[in-house]
Amino acid sequence: MIVTESLSMRYPRVTALDRLSLDIGPGVTGLVGANGAGKSTLIKILLGLSPATEGRAAVLGLDVATSGAAIREQVGYMPEHDCLPPDVSATEFVVHMARMSGLPPAAARERTADTLRHVGLYEERYRPIGGYSTGMKQRVKLAQALVHDPRLVLLDEPTNGLDPVGRDEMLGLIRRIHTDFGISVLVTSHLLGELERTCDHVVVIDGGSLLRSSSTSDFTRITTTLAVEVTDSDEHPDGTAALRDKLTAAGITLHAGTEEGLPGAGHVLLLEAAGEETYDTVRDTVAGLGLGLVRMEQRRHHIAEVFRPGGADRGAERGVDQAADQAVGQVPDQVAGQGTDQSTEAQAR
């Protein structure tokens, strides 16, 4: 779908991309990088809008330097920033954008109705966009990227500014773009955690060069930190401490540090999940102590963890645990009566 060869983009004072070589296949691909890592620059080059300083890039087999217009005909783009005029309705706006992609008037109207329905906008699509919630606006932005039925869509930070529910819905929608619509997706984010649920493949770039490119399962392999929070009981006034002792006795490695700065941070235990059996051990231990399990969830990766020295080594070390990790979804739902939906949801990914 996308191939780049030692692609570089240098501005007078900054190097936005530094000899980036990528080969992205069909499916949902996540492009992760901190702000300023070169994500937007890469998208701009892939759309054939700014020539790279050196190197080559091809999208859908077309060279970006020479066939920009042909690429843009078959690619959809959803920008990160707000891009919607508030005084027109979603229908009017998307119809106009469909025509700007070259769809004849009748087809533009038909495709607009279809696309808005698929992204989940119904009656409200006839109202001016100015009155929409952030989630609805994101859907309109997505719709305008999909309305001309592209073969590939480039989504720049589609979950920005969404609440957790909206975020999940958007991620589900992105997944459907590939599974149901058959359109390949390149989605950028600075949160690796949210992409591992959605993407088949994740590419991490930093400072304009490739840091990692691997399938999502490789990334989740190193996501073995488990956060556990329990209640206190009369028998164990400090449930966390009691659990810590028991778990240490059971031979589970606990991380010394707790999460700082978060409410209730002192009550969250971070431990290494060596495999599926760890979940069972934690469940049984908590139940044995008669405590309530408030949550048990995999810690989401932030991009910084990929940079942390030893992160990759840890992944290699744990290669054997990969299969076990992928099975975490099967951990029993209810533990000690107080298991929350939140924890199981997080595991199910």
Place this chain on the structure above:
Amino acid sequence: MSTHTPGPAPETTRIHNIGYRNYEGRRLGRAYVRRSLYSQSLRGAYGLGRSAKSKVLPMILFALMCVPAAIVVAVAVATKAKGLPLEYTSYAIFTQPIIGLYLASQAPQSVSRDLRFKTVPLYFSRPIERSDYVLAKFAAMASALFILTGIPLVILFAGSLLAKMDFSDQAAGFGQGLVSVALMSVLFGGIALVLAALTPRRGFGVAAIIATLTITSVAVTVIQEIARATDALDVIEWFGLFSPTTLIDGVQTAFLGAVSGFPGGQGPGTGVGVIYLLTVLALIAGSYAVLMRRYRKAGL
């Protein structure tokens, strides 16, 4: 009485989810997109395809442009005059304030909205190029202005024929008038779009356009009057180069048989007229170049 029939509901009541359908139809190219953007912008310049509120001002201004022409015609027909009381070429000069208001209200809405709401990147992530966008917007603005200034001339011409004035005379004057307002439409449209595109804030655009059109024109006229008062008659025609209105006045005086609105009727002759025409063409080309530059930065 209906009998109860156990079993599944009839198949016909099920709501079918038809799922995603791929688009197999034609994708029309850049020329179609340019045309679509042109017609959308042109309609938008009169509030068509926009909210009812945004139709009010352009329609009022359009009516204001036409009413004087209708009155002139009515008077001419009623009095069975031999000729129209005013030249075709001077109509647009007399109605400058209305044209200025129209430009100030419509040029910003045509370009500032896309800039302000950052819709521009959506255009440039589609098959069109920057030049397509600029050309479509430029042509739409010039056409809108041509409609605004040309229709009153049509009314005048129709009235002159109704009053049974000399056809060839009137047709020549009408033709000269149309050429003049066409040139003016392109020039004013370009200047107004440049000013509007320089700022994403609509209000600034409105103010800048009104200021540029009226202040330059008033300043030039004042200087020309001073020149006349001090008997420096030969500099009058040169100062006319410094405002869009007097530029058009000069060009039509030199080439289109118009009576100059300059103080003392000191319009340029053919020689200086060429400089006027070249200045107008250079301004038009310059507007296009500035717009192209402006959108090079605005893309994504």
